Amino acid sequence: MRLVHTADWHLGLDFYEISRLPEQIVFLDWLADTLCRLDVDALLVAGDVFNTIAPSTLAQRAYFDFLTRITRALPKLQIVITAGNHDSGARLEAPSALLKNLNIHIKGSVEHNPSDYTIDYNQFAIPLKDRAGNEYLCLAIPFLRANDCPPCQNESESCIEAFYRELAAHFATDSRQKICMGHLYASGTSLSDAKDIEYIPIGGLEGVSLAQYFTSYVYVALGHIHRQQCVYSADNVRYSGAPIATTFVHREQAQGVIVVDIDDGKTIATFESFDSPLKLIKYSGTPTEILVQLQGLPERAVDDFAPIIAVEVVDETPPPPSFKQEVEAVLKGRYARRGPSTFKSSAQLTQELSTVSQPSALDHRYEPEEIAEREYQKRNNGAGFPEHLKRLLQEAMEEARQCEY
Numbered sequence: 001m002r003l004v005h006t007a008d009w010h011l012g013l014d015f016y017e018i019s020r021l022p023e024q025i026v027f028l029d030w031l032a033d034t035l036c037r038l039d040v041d042a043l044l045v046a047g048d049v050f051n052t053i054a055p056s057t058l059a060q061r062a063y064f065d066f067l068t069r070i071t072r073a074l075p076k077l078q079i080v081i082t083a084g085n086h087d088s089g090a091r092l093e094a095p096s097a098l099l100k101n102l103n104i105h106i107k108g109s110v111e112h113n114p115s116d117y118t119i120d121y122n123q124f125a126i127p128l129k130d131r132a133g134n135e136y137l138c139l140a141i142p143f144l145r146a147n148d149c150p151p152c153q154n155e156s157e158s159c160i161e162a163f164y165r166e167l168a169a170h171f172a173t174d175s176r177q178k179i180c181m182g183h184l185y186a187s188g189t190s191l192s193d194a195k196d197i198e199y200i201p202i203g204g205l206e207g208v209s210l211a212q213y214f215t216s217y218v219y220v221a222l223g224h225i226h227r228q229q230c231v232y233s234a235d236n237v238r239y240s241g242a243p244i245a246t247t248f249v250h251r252e253q254a255q256g257v258i259v260v261d262i263d264d265g266k267t268i269a270t271f272e273s274f275d276s277p278l279k280l281i282k283y284s285g286t287p288t289e290i291l292v293q294l295q296g297l298p299e300r301a302v303d304d305f306a307p308i309i310a311v312e313v314v315d316e317t318p319p320p321p322s323f324k325q326e327v328e329a330v331l332k333g334r335y336a337r338r339g340p341s342t343f344k345s346s347a348q349l350t351q352e353l354s355t356v357s358q359p360s361a362l363d364h365r366y367e368p369e370e371i372a373e374r375e376y377q378k379r380n381n382g383a384g385f386p387e388h389l390k391r392l393l394q395e396a397m398e399e400a401r402q403c404e405y
């Protein structure tokens with residue numbers, strides 16, 4: 001059985017008011033070619049197909065154009081798509097009766113038994129076949145919200161853990177080789193290095209520990225974290241990552257899809273990288289240094305793939321208001337588009353460099369709780385930040401994070 005695992009397409013993503021859809025269409029074309037070239041049996045898309053619950057018509061067209069193209073080119077290809085936190089599960093499922101005729105299976109939401117609110121786990125089971133006719137079972141799990149999940153067994157279990165525990169138990173006696181899909185934040189996921197600093201887990205509370213429930217699957221295809229990686233030190237439990245860099249933090253990482261070969265219960269997963277035509281570039285330095293660097297950009301009219309530029313001023317004091325216009329003036333006529341501008345004092349940078357081996361110290365500068373606490377103390381004559389506000393802030397941050405990813 002040969003699978004391709006991908007996730008977090010975020011079709012229609014707007015990035016500093018720049019549409020990334022042209023680049024995403026290039027990815028979908030590349031994906032279609034890759035599926036043909038590798039003669040794949042099944043494509044798994046583990047959530048966040050679209051960037052919003054009400055995607056634009058252009059984003060939807062890109063999606064359906066891809067499905068049309070690939071099902072024409074590979075009529076036997078089986079496709080399984082689940083909803084992520086960015087998708088509307090119901091919207092994704094709307095055309096599912098029609099798409100089923102094309103071997104496209106969509107699971108967007110969890111259905112409960114209306115009388116007692118129990119979950120029939122068979123709703124997630126999608127049989128897949130390899131070319132030799134061997135049957136596999138794909139458990140397609142969309143992004144889970146608390147009310148999707150069964151009751152927890154004890155206080156230390158999260159509701160998502162309860163769901164995956166029951167799921168594994170339900171299919172324990174099924175002798176087929178099982179593949180699982182999920183859109184979640186697995187504990188132990190690598191977020192702590194400098195490149196992932198935009199993604200800070202809050203109190204380590206939200207990561208779910210599912211290693212013990214994943215042991216019965218020959219492969220687990222995960223979405224939600226945009227950086228490709230293995231999870232729980234298992235080669236067969238993976239995040240594919242997003243196919244394009246969705247933040248400046250991710251710009252130096254490889255983007256692509258995972259190709260998974262399963263043979264006799266043995267799984268070999270390899271990364272197939274996609275080289276996006278659009279580059280995210282970050283310029284750091286004093287205002288003068290940045291302007292000199294920007295002058296090195298080629299003079300050419302911008303198109304849909306012109307690089308997006310982040311400007312990070314590192315100086316003793318913030319740049320004068322005129323700096324913004326100077327940047328605009330230099331960029332005019334050059335092959336680049338403006339993204340974010342930030343300021344970092346040299347003192348902060350010195351601190352960051354001296355503590356670079358300690359991710360927690362690196363996180364330090366960004367910790368919103370601390371900023372809030374400092375601001376609260378400033379406004380309340382040094383009074384301590386009350387616990388209930390701390391908790392409220394944590395909740396708000398968690399919600400915000402769910403939107404971000």
Ligand SMILES: [Mn+2]
Nearest residue numbers: 008048224405
């Ligand atoms: Mn995502």
